[in-house]
Amino acid sequence: MTAFTRAGLVVAGALLLAACGDSAEESGEAREFNDADVTFAQMMIPHHEQALEMAKLADGRASDAEVKELAGQIEQAQDPEIRTMKGWLKSWKQPTTADSMPGMDHGSGHGGDGMMSGTDMEELTALKGTEFDKAFAEMMIEHHNGAIDMAEDEQKNGKYADAKKMADAIVKGQSAEVEQLQGALDRLS
Structure with missing residues (x-):
């Protein structure tokens, strides 16, 4: 075996060990999650996507400055x-x-998760001005309360540190927004 071949084998072996080390480290980190973390992420993604859809409807429909800001x-x-x-x-x-x-039936809406039904979304889309503002506030309060419930479940049952941190942020942020939305709703009613 030539020195060049030995050097090549040493480099290849080092690269293989480095790759194994990285993947072992990554899989170690990846194992620090549980079913509650997976469920939290899988349920919160479509929930957040619907909140974005609702928020985008405010552009051109909302008349209240606070609703637009929220x-x-x-x-x-x-x-x-x-x-x-x-x-x-x-x-x-x-x-x-x-x-x-469980609990994520997008068709019917108004489950414990706060998801709006297709009909709710159609009704919200059809509104403008103060009527939109009030309906948006009412629906987003329900929607946020569903997200808060899911985040509280993650806080109690999750294992993945970053998911638990996000759950904390969702509880704090969306609770504050619920208060703001309720204030706007009271003012508009």
Whole structure:
């Protein structure tokens, strides 16, 4: 065996060990999640996506400055969270959606998760001005309360530290937004 061949084998072996080390480290980190973390991410992604859809409706429909501001805040907070949760699921080798998610019936809406039905979304889309503002506030309060419930479940049952941190942020942020939305609703009614 020539010195060149030995050197090549040493380099190849070092690269193989480095790759194994990285993947072992990554899989160690990836194992620090549980079913509650997976369920949290899989349920929160479509929930956040619907909140974004609702927030985008405010553009051109909302007349109240506070409602417009809250819609903007919702978009800024939830879009990056969706990307983060999709990244977690990918790193955990889990699908971004679950085949069967109890309580997540997108068709009927108004489950414990706060998801709006297709009919609710159509009604909201048809409104403008103060009527839109009031309906948006009412629906987003219900929607946020559903997200808060899911985040509280993650706080109690989750294992993945970053998911628990996001759950904390959702509880704090969306609780504050619920108060603001309720204040706007009281003012508009």
